[in-house]
Amino acid sequence: MLELENLTVRFGGLTAVNAVSLKVGSEDVMGLVGPNGAGKTTLFNAISGLARPTAGAIRFGGSSILRLPIHQRARLGIGRTFQIPQPLHELTVRENLIVAQRFGTGSVDQRRIDEVLDFTSLADKAERNAANELALTELKALEVAKALATNPSLLLLDEVLAGLETKGKRRFIGMLKELHARFRVGILIIEHDIETISSLCQRVAVLNFGQLIADGTPDAVFRDPEVVRSYTGASHA
Template sequence: MLQLDNLSVRFGGLTAVDGVTLSVGTEDVVGLVGANGAGKTTLFNAISGLVRPTSGKIAFDGADMMNAPMYKRAQMGIGRTFQIPQPMHELTVRENLIVAQRFGTGRVDPHKIDEILAFTSLDGKAERNAATELALTELKALEVAKALATNPRLLLLDEVLAGLETTGKRRFMNMLKDLHEKFSVGIVIIEHDIETISNLCRRVVVLNFGQLIADGTPDAVFRDPAVIKSYTGTEHA
């Protein structure tokens, strides 16, 4: 589905993403981890079209996406969330989903919107002002709901669990597991909590200074000396 080949993103003299080659399919739930500044969000921005890569290739179902605008990538099946929730102001929760759905699919399907609202437990808040009347957990759920409304086959989730207390994080993580099965969507999630990643993901990818240094099962990756060094700065004894 998604294929990155030797992808790099540079900002002046800074190389934020450095020659990353990676493939993700609809069957995958991938944890994308790394220290702060490793290039994780920049990689998401390059895939979704928010920044232009300096070199390399991005393909989705074999189609070249390097020059495709954001709306085209959404229509092709790439949805994403942002670390800081970005509800559309002065719109209700339902209207946020309607706008997202029209952006991603070119049409509005009220039944699909109702299904997503129920799945994300936002059906009781559907007519509330999205920007002013939702708690943090609900704002995080709205980010996921908006992405789902675009009818994606790949979801890029940028620290969607950040800031949630333990019970809320556990509930949200269970929703994400169900989401993968119910909507047949591949997931790549940025998350700093190693326990959460190990419980949620069957595969983990590690970036360090923009370079991909590990790709494998959680158990293998988090025992990798190069990964341990990237987090601690010291060799594993």
């Protein structure tokens, strides 16, 4: 579904993403990990159209999307969340989904919106002000709901679990597993917590200083000495 080939993103003299090649299939739930500043969010930005690659290729469904604007990438099936929730102010939860869906599909399907609200446990909050009346867990769910409303075939989840307490994180992991099965959507998720990645993902890719240093099963990746040195630290070793 998604294929990156020697993808490079530079900002002046800084190489944020360095010749990364990666494939994510429609059935994959894949983790993307690495230390802060490793290039994870920049990689997401390049895929979704927020950052312009310096070199390399991005293909989705077999076709290049390098020159496509953000909304066209969304309409091909790429959904995206952000680490810091970004609700549209002065709009209700439902209105946030309507705006996201119109942007991502070009039309509004109220049945899909109702389905997504119910799935993300936001149905009883649908008419509340999204920016002022939701708790953190609900704001995180809204990020997923906005992306899911656009009928994606691939979800890019940027630290969607960050800041959640243990119980909330477990519920969220369960929701993501059900989402993958029910909506038949591939997932690429940035996450720092090794336990979360290991329970959720079949594959893990590791970035360090913009370079891909590992790609495999969680067990194999988190035992890789280079990964331990660059990311997990001596305590995990």
